[in-house]
Amino acid sequence: MNDTALAVGLCLASAVTYAAAAVAQERLARAGAARSAGTLMASGAWWWSAGLNTAAALLHAAALRYGPLTLVQPLGALTLVAAVPMGARRAGRRVAATEWRGTLATVAGLGLLLLPASGPAPADTLTLAEALAVSGATTAVVLALTAVRDPGSGLRHAAASGLASAVASALTQTVAVAAGRGGSAADPRVLCVALLVVVFAVGGMLLSQRAYRGGGLGAPLAVVNLANPLAAAVIGAVLLGERLQGGTAGLVLAGAGAALAARGVVLLTRMPAPAAGLPAPPQVPAERTLPRTHATV
Template identity: 60%
Template sequence: MNATLIAVALSLVSAAAYASAAVAQARLAGRTEPDAGVLRLLGRGAWWSAVALNAGGALLHVAALKYGPLTLVQPLGALTLVAAVPLGARTAGRRVTRIEWRGTILTLLGLGALLITAGGTAPHETLSLPEALAVGAGTMAVVAGLSRPGTRPGLRHAAASGITSGVASALTQTLTVSVADHTGPLLSRHLVIVALLVSAFAMGGLLLSQTAYRGGLGAPLAVVTLANPVAAAAIGLALLGERLQGGTISLVPALLGTVAAVRGVILLSRAQAQAQPLAVAGPAASDPKSVAGSPSRVVIGSRAPLEQPVLRPEPGRTPVGGP
């Protein structure tokens, strides 16, 4: 079977696993207090379910990197957002909207254009130890700036999560190629350090995404989805000798595909942000009867103000303030 087809198939299943994990994380974030620490998460079964789904997606992703280059495998990660649309809609008990379908189609068309220009050969080059350490140090500096203490959870944490996950993928490819090609001992200092960096960045990306999902699923997941392949492709093109097929001419469909994919992701993020239920504080959120005399019901997720009760005078009595 062609190596490219194997990489694409593994990436598709990996995206489905990541999408399920994202939906689970978003639901967990909606039920978790904003000041809850890591230890509180470790005691939640939903957290470990999300970890298991992410681990399954990661293993499939690692296998895909064995057969395809970063410029091919990483763009397919955008399908995570596409898969999360029906999963999120089903979880919320609603149908997929027209805007979500438009975003899905645009994202798929953009991915198709990007895949045409992506390199189709199996990877052979790896990062040297100095290169891996430099990439790790640069990534930690960027992530520290994006997620500095006091930063409000949201798109900055999502960008940091996408970058760390993309770098982890690039470092993972070094591990898989080195082990498959038997370029050195399995317990060499080089591979051990790279493996530690992969573990740190993978766990860091998971925790950062959990923080980002406190503001909803759509927009943070879209940013994670875009930042991940950008970070990995930058490493692949700059340090691993990966190239786009067709030379300079291939930049045209690549740019058009990028514009379509970005537009599709924006539509999906907007649609999912609108569909995300809003947190309603106060007793009315849990007990509609607490609004005395109100005949209307409380609709979670609506931006319209609560209807006020209509006070009707008793027959034969004049309302206060005149007729």
């Protein structure tokens, strides 16, 4: 099995695991269990979703060891594709025709996008200075996106989550490639970058949890899956020297694939949002006692 096929297989496993985690997180948010960090830490369901996220992140890290960011990150959109039937099943409904059309469009678009993106395994990684610069810039953008609370803040939190996850992936690739070259965990650069990976990975998960609270599953997850590969592509092109294959034809294929995948994601955002948890109806007494009347003489 070549490196590209191995990276794709690991990405598929990661996407399915991330989808299961997203469905679990959305259910927690809808149930009102995500009001504070303390409440989350006391929830066994949240720890289950955190475990799924951790497993998915490890699979994703392994994929980044064998494939470039321009290949691995677009496959993350398959998380949304996997989450559609999972979310529908948990909500006790069938997948709508619009959702199936969105799924097919997303898969077809990703197929076109992956053809020119299937380059060799990564050879370059971020330097410590680049890692710190990317981390600082990302933190500033995340703070700007989440500073204002209004009805549209859920999608801004989702965009911030996608950005944080993309940076975590770029940093993870640096650690994974360094480890593959025999680098030591005691290396100051590897240790510092690994700590940044944890910060951005956990931050991305908490931001997505906040996004699901007000926007259901479909729209926030779609925004995460658009922001993530876009930010990763910028990092890969600007700092890691990654390029699409095939020259002009490759660019045309990538553009067509991106447009088709974006159309599919837009369709998937129309998933019916489940109703938030409602308070239990008031108890009705089994027997109604009529007021006594007193005769007046």
